[in-house]
């Protein structure tokens with residue numbers, strides 16, 4: 559268990575979550591702005607998840623499962639990823655489409671920022687959002703991230719958001 563919110567809990571991913579990664583990426587709407595492809599099989603999703611799980615050991619953080627407290631349902635994932643080359647931690651989120659627009663991504667993102675600053679003692683967390691990904695821009699802003707600049711990320715037009723620890727602690 560990483561953390562809890564009013565409606566959600568956030569836990570470490572396990573290999574058995576691969577079926578959810580497979581299902582989510584199989585919906586073109588879920589990967590429209592992310593630059594990802596559908597997984598070829600659940601086995602491929604398992605291999606991918608192994609890398610995510612390794613990040614818990616390497617960096618004490620990673621992408622995590624977002625689940626509903628009331629039913630234990632797996633809604634999607636959210637969490638912090640450390641990029642060693644750039645020495646940057648970003649936040650990402652992706653949910654089953656059936657659970658969009660219920661405020662879950664914002665609730666989970668706020669909890670991950672809190673964990674990052676208060677538990678992991680990070681200094682800065684960023685988000686990269688494709689220019690046309692309207693709901694993701696909203697999640698970033700509603701969670702307290704601040705728009706920094708327009709730039710090209712992974713070859714696509716994007717906006718960079720960030721929040722620093724002192725800004726976060728000043729607001730919360």
Ligand SMILES: CC(C)(COP(=O)(O)OP(=O)(O)OC[C@H]1O[C@@H](n2cnc3c(N)ncnc32)[C@H](O)[C@@H]1OP(=O)(O)O)[C@@H](O)C(=O)NCCC(=O)NCCS
Pocket residue numbers: 587588589591592651652653654657658659660661662663664665686687688691692693694696697
């Ligand atoms: C991005 C994503 C995680 C958002 O999840 P979510 O749980 O629906 O987010 P929330 O409900 O917390 O907030 C979404 C906000 O966007 C708004 N929104 C949704 N579609 C919108 C649109 N087309 N135009 C403008 N705003 C829109 C919602 O109304 C809501 O804002 P509100 O609370 O002010 O009403 C979800 O859409 C998703 O999984 N997308 C696919 C993966 C992805 O693109 N991830 C982000 C990569 S940077």
